[in-house]
Amino acid sequence: MPFPAETPVLTDGVVTLRAPRPEDVPGAIERYTSEATSYDADDARRWITYGISEAWSTGAQLVFVIDYQGRYAGTVGLRPDPLGNASVHFGLSPWARGHGVAARAVRLALEFGFSTCGFFVIHWWAGVGNWGSRRVAWATGFHLGPTIPALAETGGRRTDAWTGWIGPGDPRRAREPWFVNPVLETTRLRLRTWRDDEVDRITTARTNQATAHFLPFIPQPFSAEDARFWLKDMAEQAAAGRRFNWCLADLETDLALGNITLFNLQNGEGELGYWAHPDAQGRGLMAEAIRLLSHWFFTDFGGRRLIIRTAASNAAARRVAESAGFTHVGSERQAFPLGTGQPDDRVTYDLLAADAGQL
Missing domain, CATH: 3.40.630.30 (Gcn5-related N-acetyltransferase (GNAT))
Known part of the structure; x- marks a missing residue:
């Protein structure tokens, strides 16, 4: 033509x-x-x-x-x-x-x-x-x-x-959502998007023995280049409607203290992953952040079930899940790979929309 x-x-x-x-x-x-x-x-x-x-x-x-x-x-x-x-x-x-x-x-x-x-x-x-x-x-x-x-x-x-x-027969509208992180706050913390100038905080938080043991797919030491790639990948995942990713920051200073990722979003369900900077450990901040995020997920996002999966021997991650109100609902034998090369049992916790009133 x-x-x-x-x-x-x-x-x-x-x-x-x-x-x-x-x-x-x-x-x-x-x-x-x-x-x-x-x-x-x-x-x-x-x-x-x-x-x-x-x-x-x-x-x-x-x-x-x-x-x-x-x-x-x-x-x-x-x-x-x-x-x-x-x-x-x-x-x-x-x-x-x-x-x-x-x-x-x-x-x-x-x-x-x-x-x-x-x-x-x-x-x-x-x-x-x-x-x-x-x-x-x-x-x-x-x-x-x-x-x-x-x-x-x-x-x-x-x-x-x-x-x-x-192509000529394709609709001229978005095919999937583009996730934009809402800013969520408590009296102690703020959940927001990571900034590009926070590479040092990310590398420090992700370079440690526990990460090497429980998340062996993460490179060690976690370099600045790794952190920049991770930030870019999280932004692309959000643009593709696949996952949300929040920085957990101090409310007063805005200092980055950890990370929460919401992924595997389908049929009203979502899965949470999280890690903390050494400055945040032992203060109950991660459990507080997860309670805050759970409330948003059920009331604003319209979800019905949240899941946390971790290694049976990861006492810190399990303590956070339990403190945030999640219930241990099952275990899979030898299903969680560890840095030692020997797998651990994988435990699953969940929280339902019906439980949200108890948070």
Whole structure:
């Protein structure tokens, strides 16, 4: 199917995609010069005045200006390939971000690409860490593909990139939830998202003999590189709707004292994993945090059963579970691998929504 010779006007009533106009130049210059790109004011001027129309006429790129609130808000484009597919690229001016504009623009571009241009598949990619782009891909229904090493270039160096794809019959909405940690507090502690500047607290907490014994899959010593990878992985797990991960912090100082992960979320159930920094041990903070999180899980998240599994010989973890109101409901013989190479029994504790009133 041939591409339209001229840029059509597409709108959903809030966002409009159209051809560039001379009055878009100041907005484009402001956008490109405010970002860490190789574009300067002259590049932006050339792109708006004739670059976009030239790319469209050759079929190299089908680029629209995004019009929001009657002004230039960025661009979205489709880059065809020889196989009858295309890749989508988009960018917004800072003032237009945070209002769902990019997702609306991408949905319009996808509909145009599939229904008018006849593309079979439309691809998306973004450098790892570009959470704004990933959130748009998530919101518009892209299937997430593999992370490809060195696919992208940022600041003159190769970087890894997230990838995704969508077909003409796919819904243009999120396929799974994107978990965002609620901030939860007691009189002593706060549960919040980890920060990137807390690598030292993570490495100290996860480098010890008990971790090596009960969690032998965790590298020892746990390096700063390991901690940064873990933070990135937890963020990606949340974006994929697979797990929540909280930092347990002191309410007054905000000092990181431990971690709680909520995972295996299905059919109203969830499983908890936790570890503490040496500064928090022996103070009852972890049990207090789990009681707080359990209340949120049952009352706000709508769960019905929480599970904790650990080694039968892990007295500290079992003490936390029992102090938090969980009940020992069973054991599996020789089911928990230990650092010694000899497995231990695995014990299971649970807490039901019906028990929540007793917390």
